[in-house]
Amino acid sequence: MQGTEFRMLKLLDRFQGIISRMGYETLRRILHVKLLMDSRRVPVILASSKRHKEEQDKNLFVSSLWMYGLIGLVLTPFVFWSDPEYLMPMSILSAILMFLIMTSMISDFSSVLLDVRDRSILMTKPIDGRTVGLARSIHAGIYLLLLTGALSAGSLVVGLIKHGVLFFLIYVIELILMNMLILVSTSLIYLVLLKYWDGEKLKDLINYVQIGLSATLAIGYQFVIRSFDLIDFKLVFTPAWWQILLPPVWYAAPYEWLFGEGSGWLTVLSLIAVLVPILLITVYFRFIPSFEQHLEKLAHNEAGKGRERGRFDRFVARLVCRSQQEQACFRLSASMLKNEREFKLKVYPTLGLSVLLPYLFFFSMIRTTSLSEIGTGSSYYVLHGMLVMIVTVVMMLKFSGKPKAFWLFGSAPLTSMAPLFRGALKAFAVKMFVPLFSINAIVFLFIFGIRILPDILVILLTGLLLIPLTAKAVLRQPPFSQSFSATQQKDGWWVLLFFFVIGGLGGLHYASSLASYGMVAYIVVLCITNGLAWTKLYK
Numbered sequence: 001m002q003g004t005e006f007r008m009l010k011l012l013d014r015f016q017g018i019i020s021r022m023g024y025e026t027l028r029r030i031l032h033v034k035l036l037m038d039s040r041r042v043p044v045i046l047a048s049s050k051r052h053k054e055e056q057d058k059n060l061f062v063s064s065l066w067m068y069g070l071i072g073l074v075l076t077p078f079v080f081w082s083d084p085e086y087l088m089p090m091s092i093l094s095a096i097l098m099f100l101i102m103t104s105m106i107s108d109f110s111s112v113l114l115d116v117r118d119r120s121i122l123m124t125k126p127i128d129g130r131t132v133g134l135a136r137s138i139h140a141g142i143y144l145l146l147l148t149g150a151l152s153a154g155s156l157v158v159g160l161i162k163h164g165v166l167f168f169l170i171y172v173i174e175l176i177l178m179n180m181l182i183l184v185s186t187s188l189i190y191l192v193l194l195k196y197w198d199g200e201k202l203k204d205l206i207n208y209v210q211i212g213l214s215a216t217l218a219i220g221y222q223f224v225i226r227s228f229d230l231i232d233f234k235l236v237f238t239p240a241w242w243q244i245l246l247p248p249v250w251y252a253a254p255y256e257w258l259f260g261e262g263s264g265w266l267t268v269l270s271l272i273a274v275l276v277p278i279l280l281i282t283v284y285f286r287f288i289p290s291f292e293q294h295l296e297k298l299a300h301n302e303a304g305k306g307r308e309r310g311r312f313d314r315f316v317a318r319l320v321c322r323s324q325q326e327q328a329c330f331r332l333s334a335s336m337l338k339n340e341r342e343f344k345l346k347v348y349p350t351l352g353l354s355v356l357l358p359y360l361f362f363f364s365m366i367r368t369t370s371l372s373e374i375g376t377g378s379s380y381y382v383l384h385g386m387l388v389m390i391v392t393v394v395m396m397l398k399f400s401g402k403p404k405a406f407w408l409f410g411s412a413p414l415t416s417m418a419p420l421f422r423g424a425l426k427a428f429a430v431k432m433f434v435p436l437f438s439i440n441a442i443v444f445l446f447i448f449g450i451r452i453l454p455d456i457l458v459i460l461l462t463g464l465l466l467i468p469l470t471a472k473a474v475l476r477q478p479p480f481s482q483s484f485s486a487t488q489q490k491d492g493w494w495v496l497l498f499f500f501v502i503g504g505l506g507g508l509h510y511a512s513s514l515a516s517y518g519m520v521a522y523i524v525v526l527c528i529t530n531g532l533a534w535t536k537l538y539k
Contacts, residue, residue: 008035008142026127030135034118035142065150071100072151079155080162086260090252094178097151098248102182104147105140106345112140113187116298133288137183144179167259174251180277181247184284191287194294204341212352244272320426325414329423333397334431336480342401347393354389355436358382358444380444380452384506386437387463391498393432394470397424400480409478417478418538421471424479425538429467437463454519458509461526466505468533470498 009028078093113136122132152175160168189209197205243249253269313334317327336343361382400406409420441456512522 012138027131027135027138030122030132031139031142034135034139065146068147068150069153073154075152075155076158079159086255087249087252087266090255091248093155094174094248094251097148097175098178098182100151101144101148101179102186103349105144105182105186109140109143110186110190112136112143113190114295114298116295119296129289129292130285133292134285137187137284137288141179141183144183145176148175148179163259167255170254170258174254174273177273177277178247178251180281184277184280187284187291188280188287191291191294194291194297197297243269247273247276250276316430320430321423323419326419326423326426329420330427331423333420333424333427333479336400337427337431340401343396343399346399347396350392351389351432351436354386354392355440357385357388358440361385375447375449380448380455381506381510383440383444383456383459384462384502384509386440387459387466387502388495388498389436390433390463390466391470391474391495393428394425394467395474397428397471397479398475398477398482400482403481403483406478406481409481420478421475421538422534425467425471429464433463433467434460454523455509455513457523458512458519458526461523461530462505462509465526465530465533466501468537472537 009032012028012031075093075096078089081089115136123129152171156168156171159171193205193209250269250273253266253273257263257266257270313331314327317330317334321327321330361379409417414420437460441460444452444456508522512518
């Protein structure tokens with residue numbers, strides 16, 4: 001860890017002249033301490049808490065970069081195929097990179113930008129707030145660059161070999177500009193929130209903005225793809241004003257401009273890719289003192305505004321739970337799902353994407369087919385796609401921001417953890433899955449008509465059945481008993497497997513629609529299976 005720290009700081013020393021007016025020696029000392037303290041923070045992608053205990057003296061994020069490097073190998077085909085057409089593959093590559101970097105920024109490094117724990121020490125000393133804020137930004141920027149380097153290492157090597165040094169240099173410069181754009185735009189969004197809100201409302205609002213950013217980035221893929229038309233089996237770029245709002249297209253434009261067929265519109269997009277990050281970072285430097293001043297709001301909680309437990313949750317608990325123990329576990333789980341900020345940050349983006357996923361299949365169809373024509377077809381089977389939320393949420397149920405509080409269940413007069421398992425799963429089903437599914441069901445009924453009502457019921461019953469079955473497979477520890485820092489990276493394989501399970505169940509759904517009364521028989525089977533799964537799996 002020491003070697004890594006000093007290499008980062010020595011690299012920073014090369015820019016000492018640029019930031020000397022900000023108090024460079026003080027800035028360097030603050031960064032040195034922050035990098036030393038990072039050995040106590042575990043990134044989301046890292047494997048297990050046991051390894052964390054064995055490597056207390058190492059920076060665990062740096063130790064996990066090899067895993068990001070493996071993920072980044074999926075980018076290499078886009079660089080390899082980007083000849084003679086550069087714009088489409090490099091747009092997709094930039095979109096994927098920005099999504100991965102931004103989601104890591106939100107999940108791992110927002111806490112760096114919004115950290116107020118050091119203010120009691122630093123702000124009592126004669127230190128300029130601009131120096132403290134710049135140290136905070138450089139601290140996050142160092143790790144963003146390391147992350148970006150790991151993700152893009154494979155594609156950088158392929159680009160250097162296939163396209164030459166100029167391509168490689170442009171790629172490196174654009175990666176730096178991309179990181180500047182992500183870091184500064186995120187900081188400015190937080191600044192606006194900090195200026196106009198405070199207390200618990202501010203913390204909740206920041207949480208929802210982080211969730212919204214994660215979901216918006218994934219939707220942006222579709223608009224990147226819509227910038228191109230397939231004409232005579234060739235992808236043709238179609239200029240449009242709204243492409244100015246798509247950063248991935250900005251960062252793909254210089255390649256086409258220099259190596260492909262240049263145009264005035266590509267020149268404009270290339271200039272935007274350079275000027276916007278520089279403009280934003282200039283604005284951010286101007287407002288760093290204001291950011292530090294407003295950041296103090298996060299250090300204070302609003303007193304006397306506790307969260308209400310909710311009469312509705314009590315009413316629903318009596319309907320879906322048998323014993324009083326299970327009702328209590330249901331109410332606790334419902335409160336955790338609603339109020340646990342770290343849980344919401346890691347899970348709610350997936351919920352948003354799962355709701356939007358069925359509609360993403362319509363994007364390519366709408367370009368050539370009207371909505372009324374889609375309504376007469378059988379595209380409603382894509383509604384199965386939103387069931388992917390089940391495995392993601394169920395896997396996360398075992399985590400909590402304060403896992404040490406789990407000792408309360410050990411001291412409670414519970415004969416087993418079964419009421420907690422059932423209560424948590426029912427809380428997810430009632431408070432998350434059914435409401436979100438109902439929203440999509442209403443939209444699909446509007447598009448496809450009342451004729452698909454049995455199909456909607458089949459998909460709903462399938463999802464309800466998958467909740468206890470998935471929990472039996474992946475929920476090995478009791479709900480809320482593990483720290484988020486102990487997230488197992490290997491759990492991601494369950495998500496991949498779940499796609500095949502959903503595909504198989506979708507096939508059964510389609511097969512049942514081919515036989516007379518097959519759909520009715522399938523609904524009866526699903527109802528019986530649901531009853532057995534919910535009552536017998538957790539006794």
